[in-house]
Amino acid sequence: MSEHQHDEFSIIDQLFKPLAGLAKEARGLIDDVAVIAADSHHDLVISTDAMVAGIHFFENDPLDLVARKLMRVNLSDIIAKGAIPYGYTLVTAWPRGTTYSEKQDFVRGLKIEQDRFGLDLFGGDTVSTYGPLHVSMTIFGRVPPGRALSRLGARPGDKLLVSGYIGQGYLGLKALQGEFLGVTHADENDIISAYHLPEIRPDLAVCVRDHARASMDISDGLLADADHMARANKIMIRIDLNKVPTSLAARTAMGAGLSPVELVTGGDDYQILCAADDAGARALVMSGFYEIGTCLGLSDDTPAGAELWADGRRIDVATKGYSHPL
């Protein structure tokens, strides 16, 4: 089950977890995905994401981009678990006054992404609403039996890795909000594009499945999601801020005054965050992953969690991740 708001964590913990009971498919609702044992060749990995206009995207965003982001955000969970996506169901609640042409735009966006990533629409529901546009998608992916990765499994001594640049989506959001970042026009296009269409790498699914011990996608921000991973595994994760990969645009923006801490707490990354032993980490780095930190055991009085370090010192961070405004 996904967690999009800080106070939603307690809703999931207190209200929804009892509904999952001991069902192995639910993974205790801590792992973004459900896993259903299917046949002798596959388990099904299932991820659901909902997006609401005015909360998860701008009211006037073109609907083809909304559709494409919905699919990518959701694919991100599937890929991070080492699964290969192949189909999806869709729920759309259209506000009154949505035109046929706007619905066509939305469908065109879906078509682009499903052709690119090899999915078909399996079903769903389409309704009307008096409120803002609400879209949600459930993606089905396949892994060999028992091989779906979880955020559980990281151990003290493991390396922490990410699949690509951190902060691109956050910078894109800042650019869309008109904030001065000092970047070139081309870089601005790149970061806005990263916000609308996060980069998704299905080619990494098998690699991460073969070499990582624990894996999840980064949606709430690198530090917040590392914190979730650390707590789930009852370990400490130490991130070296100087090793976090950033684009030229991000470094330019930092030169213009943007705090590097903002980049690792901003959210909307949709990169893979994983933990691996030394051999696994070497293989992942060979595939383009970046090693950014270490998993540590807990000493007597340290609680589980993720810390940000730079130049041998711990950085005090007020807010670990992004909360949606509501």
Added chain:
Amino acid sequence: MSEHQHDEFSIIDQLFKPLAGLAKEARGLIDDVAVIAADSHHDLVISTDAMVAGIHFFENDPLDLVARKLMRVNLSDIIAKGAIPYGYTLVTAWPRGTTYSEKQDFVRGLKIEQDRFGLDLFGGDTVSTYGPLHVSMTIFGRVPPGRALSRLGARPGDKLLVSGYIGQGYLGLKALQGEFLGVTHADENDIISAYHLPEIRPDLAVCVRDHARASMDISDGLLADADHMARANKIMIRIDLNKVPTSLAARTAMGAGLSPVELVTGGDDYQILCAADDAGARALVMSGFYEIGTCLGLSDDTPAGAELWADGRRIDVATKGYSHPL
């Protein structure tokens, strides 16, 4: 894929069907459910339903009842396909100002139904919205391989059957809207309860799977859904209005002036509608189904569709089913 509004039919036909392509899981999006081949013992039957406050339920309906109806409406699809439900995923978009206690009510409703029907929560997403409450659920059911029923498969000569009283939910809605029906207080409680909590019969899943050739649940109204079945099978379905089973409350309301046509076009029944050959029909009647009509071949100039007959004459019906108000 479900169809909740008349103009949504064309949206599904024109926009969504191309996204399903030839994926066998999608069943051409005409069958309310998706079917995923799982293992040598099971196929997965998957049904998704969305409900929006102000459209599918009243804004001030208690949230435990909303949760319970959401699950039953969705179970209805699974049962009608001959599948045994066992888990679900959930999307909730809470309006601002929803209290923790209201969320508890919603979860309490889910708990009652999942315990009753043997389901566990597998996952989902929970977000906030500036609009009305939006809830959607995807239920997973299992059938033996290749045995999931479809609305396709009815043939000329088959009997048409329903699993129980028609019009109970519609009458409940009328009662809630303050309409005079002339029924007793006890009957009024029954029909209002049928509207909030349609009767779901998982015990009929195996029976319908063993004896029906085509099956679907009734959500848009008996006549409208029989019409869908007829068109999908390119046949004529003739319903004998005098054979449609109705409760004492319904007969009282008809005595007070309610048209019987309203009952078969009102919607919100969630009974099983199925077609079976003579032997199958006999078995289904033994299990409590009611035989209400016949499947006929098309002559040269009659289009596929369902007709309502009574006393040897065809009844002209202006509107075949319910459209949600938007």
